Amino acid sequence: MTEFLFAAAGFVLAMVALGLARILRGPTIADRIMAAQLLGTGGIAALLLIAAATGVPAAADVALSLALLAAFASVAFVQGTSGPDDSEATQGR
Amino acid sequence: MSLALDIFSVLAISAGAFFFLAGTVGLLRFPDALTRLHALTKADNLGLGLVVLGLLPRADGALGALKLVVVWVLVLVAAGTVSQLIARVAQRVGPSP
Amino acid sequence: MTLAWAFDAILAATVLAVAAWTIVARETFAAVVGFVAYGLLLALVWVRLAAPDVALTEAAIGGGVTGVLLLGAAARLRGTAGVLVDERPGAAMRLVVGVLCGIVTAALAATVLLLPDPAPTLAPEAAANLTTTGVGNPITGVLMAFRALDTLLEKVVLVLALIGVWSLAPDRFWGGAPGPERRAQPDDALVFLARLLPPVGIVIGVYLLWVGADEPGGAFQGGALLAAMWLLAMMAGLATAPAVSERRLRLVLVAGPAVFLAIGLAGFALADAFLAYPEAYAKPLIIIIEVVKMLAVAATLGLLVMGPPERPPQR
């Protein structure tokens, strides 16, 4: 069972890494903002799985904090884009 | 009983992992930000829910199980609201070039 | 345990890739997004290193408040980046620097590989003396008792940093409130989230403080979460930044180090040493310090993110 949990955690993390690679590339600013969302779901799933596999105490507490902070970071990103000159911020890679 | 629970865990977590796969495929394949957002928020939250469901039998006590469920509910509520905000940004900056 | 190794390899590769992205990204905004993602991912690394206390701190500081701080700065400096493009070093320079950094990395890697075995550790000593502090979480024990001086000085550093930030305000704004005047934003989704999350966040923050005595958690982690929730309410326009001259605010800020210092000085009389706790009261005293510290940390972190006063004081 432990091996299965590790495998599942590794798989979910790999999916998150792939998604992150796609999202950070853009092209629009809205894509990049999704990074925190992605970690807020996939990152938490990987964390809970790995904690169940190794028996780290209080992993659920870390997951709770991550959930709050991922939402907080997303809101901050959205706020960071507002302003009249965000056309400038959408260009780039 | 423990074997049945283990099978339940394996099934639920595997299903969850499948939805993460689906979400990532969506992210990689969909053409613009709004559809990618759709793939991310729907599939990944379902995936997390299934992973939490699979881990419930292994949680330590009722409090641990409750915390896991709270994590999921919190992520769900936050994702629902934040995706609204992100979608507005996506609309404002227009479709990708 | 090969699967565990595979997981760690994926994790390490992802963290390194995101770190490299924050360096090479062309826009500052994208780099900051990468940095926040990096901070959240690093929390996973800390969990793998069996340090959930540090994971909580890194998530709250690296993924939370530092990200917001840099984002705010990036938004204000937006448009100035182009001016500096000419100063970007050439390929030869980049190569030289790359080689030098590679050497630093190689030296550190060699050190990691040559670390003594068995590793030196103070864990047995910490475990043996933990009972005298009355707390069950060794990290809280170290922070509040064994190395309490560090923690006290760190509180002082936080207050000093805040004084430094405030003193950068122009004279006419001194004593005013940081940040711009609040515009009522009819952004219902954001307001909804800012009404919903802070109560949950406050409960989780206080919970982290409370379990911090025996399980991972503590005043920093709780305080950083509270600060994040405060900032969230402020972003949605539900709360306004307090004027820096407000007496109650200053009392809260100073209370963190002051209470710690007072209890530390009382240690001379009651337990024969500075920052020593009388054994029977160790746990209650630690909890008093932690509660005050959490509020002070929350206020200080939030105000550090808000920056210097930018509005004239209202008299």
Next chain:
Amino acid sequence: MSEVTLFGLGASALVGIGLYGFIIQPEPLRRLLAFNLLGSGVFLLFGVIARRGAAAGMGGDPIPQALVITGIIVAFAGSALAVALLLRLHQADRGGAAPGGDAPPAGGGDGDRT
């Protein structure tokens, strides 16, 4: 190679990446970001050393872990001070324009300007 060594090597690479960015980046804000990366690499090295010191039923040596927690907070305080200095410098460079005057609208940590 053990998992702990793997993270140790990763932390060394992080220090290198952070140092590279710190030297190469022309923008002060990006330098600050790179410096934070460098710092987190050093913290991770400390965490690896703590993990190796696992004993007495603890997952790691609590003393380095506690020091890292203190370090993360102090690093944040330093970053906040640096950001405030950067913004003030930026204002001064633009001819001492008053904040809240003709500055571009700001978002992020402190919301929008009117």
